[in-house]
Every structure is written in structure tokens, then in C-alpha cells.
Amino acid sequence: MRVRFSARDDAWSEWAPALRAACPEMHLDRDGDPATFDAIIYAPGGDITDFAPYANVRLVQSLWAGVERIVGNATLTQPLARMVDPGLRQGMAEYCAGWAMRAHLGMDRYAQDGIWRNGQIPPLAAERPVTVLGMGELGQAAAAMLTALGFPVTGVSASGRAVPGVSVLPIAQLDQALARAQILVCLLPDTPATRGLLDADRLSRLPDGAWLINPGRGTLIDDEALLRGLDRGRPGHAVLDVFRTEPLPGDHPFWAHPAVTVTPHIAAETRPATAAPVVAQNLRRAMVGRPLLHLVDRDRGY
Template sequence: MKVRFSARDGAWDEWAPALRAALPEMTLSRDGDPAGFDAIIYAPGGDITDFTPYRNARLIQSLWAGVERIVGNATLTQPLARMVDPGLQRGMAEYCTGWAMRAHLGMDRYAQDGIWRNGQVPPLADARPVTVLGMGALGQAVASMLTAIGFPVTGVSASGRAVPGVSVLPVAALDQALARAQILICLLPDTPDTQGLLDARRLALLPQGAWLINPGRGTLIDDAALLEALDRGRPAHAVLDVFRAEPLPADHAFWSHPAVTVTPHIAAETRPETAAPVVAQNLRRVMAGQPALYLVDRQRGY
């Protein structure tokens, strides 16, 4: 099979060896006659913006879990698969768990200033409710790691599908889920339905002292409403890894707000060593006439 690779500058050297090792029967290249390719491996930043010439491509395989930068492309008529990568899931679960534990244990209380603060003992994890917005592959990985520690986890899911060990609520019960969230983790995709979802009214539903952790999409939160909510202590702190504009401008108020921690979109990364076998499996399925895994629903946008 002949496969076109289209991604940011520098990605070829990182990805080509792993992809070729996982799929040795593939001819992988960065250019050539568009009509001659059986599939495209794609990530934002590549040189393909018009998919029309790739009329024989049976699959566009994204290297990203989020597909908001491509799903609205009117020239894209081929099947599109998002990335579901065990390394990506593990990385996201570790990031969210690390910050959830920092919030839970109150690690920031213990300034090294000579003051003995032994009267501030945190509760055990089973007394600290966590809400995870978005129960796709990433949300389930995060919920699984947190429940293993002992946190009671409530998930909010558009599908409403049951997840072992997690109380799953529909989107219609979002207000209820927010009201119980001492730690709120946002992992929803960027769609018209989720943009600005956490506005002033919904942020006010969080318990006093709650923490908000957003490694999902920057468009989920109304930035101005969040800054005002933080000034009122609800939430008490926000850990933000994704933003409406990236890199986050140096003069943005998030950088200087004492109740905000900015991380530079590093919560989870698609790793070639774990993602290449996923790509190989999907391409083999398509070439064998089987349906691809993790196909994107164009109407939902994910």
C-alpha cells in the first residue's frame, strides 16, 4: 500500500521509522501523485489542505485525538479516523492524576517559610468527589486511574454509556455534576456544543474551593468568566493546559493570576512508539476491506 504522510515540519524524522517498523508492507512518502495513494496519515501543520485530488484514499488517519482542525474541511470526503493511542491515554491520565493529587493534598499550602502548619490535614480520597467532563477514551483512562486511588468519580458523557466504577450522567445533568465537583477535569472535544460551555453561570455552580483542571480544549471555558470566578474563589484554582490562542500571549491575564497555573499544552502527546501500531492496525483493516476503527462522526465533530 502507498501512504502519504502530511504533518508539521520535523514530524517526518520522528514518525517515519516507527511507522515503517509497524507496517513494513507500506510505502510511506511525503509527496507524489495524489491519485496514487491508498491512505493519508495526517496531523495539523502539514501541507495538505485540499483532499480532493486524493480520490483513491480509503482513509485519512489522524495522529491527533482531536480533529476539530480537519473535520470541517469541505474537501474531505474520505473516511476520517481519530487517534486512540494507549500512550496518549496514559499520559493524560498521569497529568490529570498528578494535578488532582496536588489539589487534593493541598500541596501548595506548605510554603517553606518556617511556619508549622500541622493543623491542615486533607481528607482521604474517597471524601473528595471528582467530576470528569467527557468520557471518551481519554476520560475513561483518567477516571480509571483516579478510581484506583479511591476518588469517587462522576463522568459526564454525551453517549451516556456506562463506565465501570464511575457514575455517568448525561449532558442534561451537567449542573448536578458541577455542583458536586471538588475537582473538575475537562476533557471534552471542541465542537459547537461545547464552546463556552463553562460560562459564568456554570462556574458559579462549583463548590467553594474547587479546583478546575483543563487539558481538553481552550474553547470550553469563557476566559473572562473564569478570571472573575477565580477572584471569588469558585474555583479556587485553575490548571490550564490548553487555550484559545496558542502559544498563550505573554500579556494574557492567566500568566499573572495567582490562582492560575499555566502549562504549555503538554498534558498528553501522541507518541510514535505507541501510536504507530494503532495506525498500522487501521490501515491493514481498511486495505482488507474491513471498517476502520475510531471513525469520526462528522455531525458530532469527533
Template sequence: MQIRFSASDEAWSRWAPVLRATLPEAWLSRDGDPASFDAIIYAPGGDITDFAPYRNVRLVQSLWAGVERIVTNDTLTQPLARMVDPGLAQGMAEYCTGWAMRAHLGMDRYAQDGVWRNELSPPLATDRTVTILGMGELGRATAAMLRGIGFPVTGVSASGRPVQGVTVHPLADLDPVLAQASILICLLPDTPGTRNLLDAKRLAMLPQGAWVINPGRGTLIDDQALLEALDRGRPGHAVLDVLRTEPLPAGHSFWAHPGVTVTPHIAAETRPETAAPVAAENLRRAMSGRPVMNLVDRAKGY
């Protein structure tokens, strides 16, 4: 099996040793005759923009869960698989749970200024519903962790497919769900149907003081509408791990707004140690003609 690795130099240094140990039967390279390769391992930052010469490739395995930067490439006709990695799911669930707990407990209310504020005790988790937009692998992992603490969880997904222990609504029912979302976690993919989903109208539907936690895609929220909504207290705070422009420019209004916390796209990372076995299994499946896991639906974009 000959595999072309197309990702950044930094990714190559981290991934190559682990992939070679996990997939010893493969020859892994960053260069060579395109017609000689059986598969491509891809992440943004790689050098392949034209997939047409790779006519013998049976699978393009993405190292990222999101594939919006590649799925619209007209030269990509080979099967494309996104990464569904247990380590990535755990990292995302931990990030979302940590920020949900901060919002729930009101940790930022207790200024260390000598004022005794014991009237500001939080409710129990069982008394506060958390709403998750996007009930894919990451959404389900996050819901499971939050439910383990005691939060009732409401989910919204394009399909409305049931998830055990979660009240799931179809995306068409988003508006009434937002009115009950005191903690809203955004994990939807970037598609034409989700861009600017949280616009001025929908942000105004949130309860006063609600928290929005977005480690999904920066395109889900209308930036200017969010800033204006924060000034009105709906939502009360936004935690943004994904932005339309990354790194976020130093002069951007998000840095200065007291209602925004920016984190530098660190919510969930694809770790070679947990993701390489997933990639290896998928490549073996593709080479042997077996069904590939996590195959991307080009029409849906994920």
C-alpha cells in the same frame, strides 16, 4: 500500499522511521501524484488543505485524538479516523491524576516560611469525589487511575453511557453535577455544543475553592468568565494545559493570575512507539475492506 504523510517536518523526523518499521509493506512519502495514494496520515501542520485530488484514498488517519481542525474541511469526503493510542491515554491519566492529587492534598498551602500548619491536613481520597467531563477513551483511563487511588469518580458525557465503577450523568444534567465538583477535570471534545460550556453561570455553580483541570480543549471555558470567577473563589484554582491561542502570549492575564497554572500543552502526547501500531492496524483494515477503528462521526465532530 502508498501513504501520503501530511504533518510538520518535526513530526516526519519522529514518525517516519517508526511507521516504516511497523508497516514495512507500505511506501511512505511526503509528496507525489495525489491520485497515486491509498491513504493519508495527517496531523495539523501538514501541507494538505484540499483533499479532493486524493480521490483514491480509502482512509485519512489522524495522529491526534482531536480532529476539530480537519473535520470541518469541506473537501474531506474520505473516511477519517482519530487516534486512540494507549500511550496517549496513559499520559493523560497521569497528568490529570498528578494535578488532582496536588489539589486534593493542598500541596500549595505549605509555604516554606517557618509557620507550622498542621491543622491543614487533607481528607482521604475516599472522602472526595472527582468529576470528569467527557467519558471517552481518555476520560475512562483517567477515571480508572483515580479510582485505583480511592477517589469516587463522577462522569459526565454526551451519551450518558455507563462506565464501570463510575456514576455517569448525561450532559443535560451538568448543572447539578457541578455543584458537587470540588475537583473538575475537563476532557470533552471541541464541538459547537461544548464551546464556552463553562461560562460565568456554570463556573459560579462550583463549590468555593474548587479546582478546574483542563487538558481537553481550550474552547470549553470562557476565558474572561474564568478570570472573574477566580477572583470570587469559584473556582479557587485552574490548571490550563490547552488554550484558545497557543503558545499563550506572554502578556496574557492567565500568566499573572495567582489562581491559574498554565502548562504548555504537554498533558498527553501521541508517541510514535505506541501510536504507530494503531495507525498500521487501521490502514491494513482500510486496505482490506474491514471495519476501521475510531472512525469519526462527522455530525458529532469526533
């Protein structure tokens, strides 16, 4: 099979060896006659913007979990699959669990300033309700790790479909889920239905002092409403890994706000070592007409 690699120039040296090792029967190229390719491996920053000439392509495999930058491309009529791999799931779960534990244990209270604060004892995890907003592959991975740590976890999804070990509510009951969330983890995709979902009204429904952790999509939250809410203590702190503009401009108010922790979009990286086997499996499925893994629903946008 002949496969076109379309991603940033610096990705080639990192990805090509892993992809070739995982799928040695693949002939991987960075350019060539569009009519000769069977599949495309894609990431934002690649040189393909018009997919129409690639009429024989049976799969466009994204290297990113988010597909909002490509799913609306009118020229893309080929099957599109997003990336979900073990390393991505594990990395996201670890990020969410790590920051949830920091919030839960109040680690930032213990300044090294000579003051003995032994009266500030956290509750047990079982007494700290967590809501995970978005119960796709990454949300389920985060919920499973948080549950294993002892937190009572409520999930929220568009369907409300059951997930083992987690109480799941449909998005219609979002306000109820927010009201119980001492820690809110946001892992929804970027779609028209989710943009600005956490506005001033919804943020005000969080308990006083709640922590908000957003490694999902920056478009989910109304930035101005979040800053006003932080000033009132709802939420009490926000850990933000994703933003409407990235890199986050140096003069953005998030950098200076004492109740905001900015991390530079590092929650869950797609790692070639764990992702290349997933790409190889999907390529082989596409070549023999088997159902594709993580196929994107164009209407839903993910």
C-alpha cells in the same frame, strides 16, 4: 500500499522510522501523484488542504486526538480516524491524576518559610468528589486512574452511557455534576455544542474552592468568566493546559493570576512508539475493508 505523510516538517524524522517499523508493507512518501495514494497520515501543519485529488484514499488517519482543525474541511470526504493510543491514554490519565492529587493534598500550602502548618490535614480521597467532564477514551482512562486512587468519580457525557466503576450522568445533568465537583477534570472535544459550555453561570455552580483541571480544549471555557470566578473562589484554582490561542500570549491575564497554573499543552502527547502500531492496524483494516478504529462522526465533530 502507498501512504502520504502530511504533517509538520520536523515530524517526519520522528515518525517515519516508527511507522515503517510498525507497517513494513507500507510505502511511505511525503509527496507524489495524489491519485496513487491509498491512505493519508495527517497532522495539523501538513501541506494538504485540498483532499479532493486523493480520490483513491481509503483512510485519513490523524495523529492527533483532536480533529477540529480538519473535520470541517469540505474537501475531506474520505473516512477520517482520530488518534487514540495507549501512550496518549496513559499520559492524559497521569496528568489528570497528578494534578488532582496536588489539589487534593494541598501541596501548594506548604511553603518552605519556617511556618509549621500541621493543622492543615487533607481528607482521604474517598471524601473528595471528582467530576470528569467528557467520557470518551481519554476521559475513561482518567476516571479509571482517579477511581483506583480512591476518589469517588462522576462522569458526564453526551449520552450518559454507563462506564464500569463510574457514576455517569448525561450532559443534561451537568449542573448537578458541577455542584458536587470538588475537583473538575475537563476532557470534552471541541465542537459547536461544547464551545463556551463553562460560562459564568456554570462556573458559579462549583463548590467554593473547587479545582478545575482542563487538559481537553481551551474553547470549552469562557476565559473572562473564569477569571471573574477565580476572583470569587469558584473555582478556587485552575490548571490550564489548553487555550483559545496557543502559544498563550505572554500578556494574557492567566499568566499573572495567582489562582491559575499554566502548562504548555503537554498533558498528552502522541508518541510514535505507541501510536505507530495503531496507525498500522488501521491502515491494514482500511486496505481489506474492515471497520476502522476511532472513526470520526462528522456530524458530532469527533
